[in-house]
Amino acid sequence: MTFVVLILAYAILASLFYVEYHYKARTTTTLQTAGDDRGTTRLLLLSYLIAITTPLVCLLLLDTTTAMSDYVKWTGLGIMFSAIFFLRWATTVNPFYLPSLSTTDDQFICTDGPYKLIRHPGYCAFIVAWFGFGLTTGSWIAFFIIFLLLSVVYLLRIQAEEQMMLDRFGVDYQQYMNETYRIIPYVY
Template sequence: MTLLAFSKIAWAIGVVAWYVLRIPFERKARRMKVSDARHRNLRDMTLLTISTLGLGVTPTLYALTGLPRFASYPITVIQVVAGILVFLFALWLFWRTHKAIGKYWSVTLEIKEKHELVTTGIYAQVRHPMYSAFFLWGLAQALLLPNWIAGPAGLIGFGILFFFRVGREEQMMREAFGAAYDAYVRRTKRVIPGIY
């Protein structure tokens, strides 16, 4: 097996593991009634589609076909090892985030009935650790897929979703939790502890 084939397989295993980790939490979240789904709209769905193109469609096309070939470059062992380690950390963070937020998790922006503000566990470090995990997935993809388009597509696609969504999400949380959320914002950063 070539190093390139190994790196593509490692990326694919990481993506499959990501969705397998999410299954039990998604089932729990579906049982909760939604009290505020006003942000479930065309804009949010468009952002989710852009993110999926970057983290799913474009890299899968590259992994299966090598396209676009003109943007490929040679991969190194250090790059593959770093990519695997970053993806493992992303998966761990993704699992911890789901475990902490539990039944309040949602793909779209919504508040569940009897929703509580989660500020413990990994949420004591950053306000959006799931977004942190997605950025790490994007970084792992950039390392594992040696293609100037498919590699960074995850960081770009998810970055677009994040920057157009996070402010609206925080506004929704502020409206739902008021002063408690404002205090939480003052003591935490968005996705990188102590930095941003």
Template sequence: MISLVSAGKVLWVLHVVGWYVLRRPFDRRARKLNLTVDRRKGADTARLAVSLTGLGIIPAIYVMTGQPRFASYPASAILFLFGIASGIGSLILFRLTHKALGKMWSVSLQLKQDHKLITTGIYKYLRHPMYTAFWLMALTQALLLPNYIAGLAGIVGFGYLFFSRIGPEEAMLQEAFGEEYSQYRARTWRILPYVY
């Protein structure tokens, strides 16, 4: 019988593959469009690298090697079940955000030519639901991988990206869309309804 640790590792890999499969078509499409604003270089590239390290590289090392063993703890069936639920939730939300954004999606702080502010679908309620999906992804990692370093690396890595990027991103959108964005901001939550 497969152990909870092994099952958690397998589900983490499947979760990352699901994330990639959902994102790939949008990434290919987005690369074909002309940009009017591109702030990916410099600070944003560094933020993305830190996030990738926490959400991808460190947990992948743990999944493949079991290292760092000293940071492992006994797997819990309850945490495992919550990990499955948060993983499913993150993928559903991830799909909804990409569907709503369509060709306006980008991986970084970028605006396309003739960029439109998306305020429909999931964006009717949240200004940054893709960040909500990534927080759920980081939580899934923490719940499925019973290792203090590999499990929590996603929360730290993505947390760094989120808290260092949210201000510049909202400033960019305010500059691009002016009063339209101000009104949108006034009626929506950032990432969690009724909380933040």
């Protein structure tokens, strides 16, 4: 059962990346790259590699007597599906959503949909998806490695993006930061 759930989880992850990377900003005329992303792109790629291989290593090397129940694994799949819909919502309401750290010459700060409460619904969706993926692994060790690793790396990415947005929009983005949360409404 673990293997079936894990295969489904990999398929859902692929769908999540498809939604993000095949989305084109609707009003883009000229991209302005951020310059220094503080190494977060490389960190994300390395973290993805670790997160994707961790369940397989755990399946092969660890004792499965402390594994999660099937209910927890299927719940993880449900969480991953909800992350896809949340990401799709974020990409739909924000005409300037881009998977890279860049802005456009005609960009403005989106405050619609999930952006009313949180500044980074895309990253939130990915953190939630990796949380769900960790649950689908069937291993508490894999879950903690995946969730903690990706959460830390996404938080570093968020800091780099916020600096880019402050550089681009200045006081307007600072005001938006004062009125919203980063990724968890009313918490953080």
